[in-house]
Amino acid sequence: MSDAEQTRQNILTVAADEIHQHGFKATSLSVILNRCEISKGALYHHFSSKMALGYAVFEEIYTPMFLELWQSALAVDDPIEGLCDFFTAITEQMSCSEVVCGCPLNNLCEEMANVDEGFRLRILALQEQLNQSIVDAFEKISDDLRADLALSQVSYFIVATLNGATTLCKSSRNKALFQQVIAELCLYTRALKK
Amino acid sequence: MSDAEQTRQNILTVAADEIHQHGFKATSLSVILNRCEISKGALYHHFSSKMALGYAVFEEIYTPMFLELWQSALAVDDPIEGLCDFFTAITEQMSCSEVVCGCPLNNLCEEMANVDEGFRLRILALQEQLNQSIVDAFEKISDDLRADLALSQVSYFIVATLNGATTLCKSSRNKALFQQVIAELCLYTRALKK
DNA sequence: CTTGCAACATACCAAGCGGTTGGTTATTAT
């Protein structure tokens, strides 16, 4: 990788972390500049504006991260158990501060969807893509599932609950509450089977 | 009500609306000043800081609003149906822009819980109070409910899903998605009964 | 060897923010 590309990637990585921790608006360019040890001219050489940097972080960091994460959870023989394992792994592997930090996609949706159309459409596209992945996985084992299910509705329900759980435990700063909701979510998910 | 108290209440009402629409940090004092047609001196006579105003909005506007809302949903013979009616009423009565605006409590939790301890503790207290109300209502009809339920866990699960549903539909700007998740939530809630 | 552009650095700018200061008017208690 060239030096310039290395600089660009470094900016993206640091920006992704800052945005995850503090949100997009509260992320200060000067902090990114300090952490990367570069000047403002360097940043504006690679990105035309703060918004453009935000979009790049979303497309080049968050999007592939999420797709990989969910695909690996769903690309198993039993996606129901794959999802439950995935959820449980989050509660176990993530530190308390990471859990409290929340899901980058959910955070951005909450913060930016009502403010900026560019973010909104990118978030929407990714959410629909993830939802379709879940529905596809469910349809592959539809013989094992209850017949009365509206699969897309169920999928959005699961994602909504997962997101709601992360937000909820921000006030308690405690993984315990998160784990409880996840436990109930696993009960619900497993009950989708016949 | 005295003129002074009228001014104070007006500030609180306008601030509550601005915070609901744009979040706490993005709420500008100058906008509140313009909408209330008062000077900055007037605002700082009634509130010592922006943070103090935020706390007052939370305690004097949001908290009573939420307690009344949930109490009225739960103070019926069948709180299960009370909750489902409550959720359905939200989807039906609220305008699309109101739905997209989200729940003030959830918004503040997402935005401020990780940033300000004062907000965090107030949010936590209200969430626990609401959760206890739900648990209490469930316990009153525990004979009709399944025996295997962890009531507090179930209660948090419901609230998490409700909040997650509001956040989800911010990206689609559409009530339809919200209604779907709520429909699934009602299915789950009614399935709590024997 | 030089020309040109990519890849930065430095210094600066206007705007908006929360907050303060000093003063004025209105109300209330004595």
Add this chain to the structure above:
DNA sequence: ATAATAACCAACCGCTTGGTATGTTGCAAG
């Protein structure tokens, strides 16, 4: 009636923000 204080206003302040204009360095092609 007067003193005191509550209620309010206009102007200003320091600070941070995203963004820009100008300058410098280094490599790479001609």
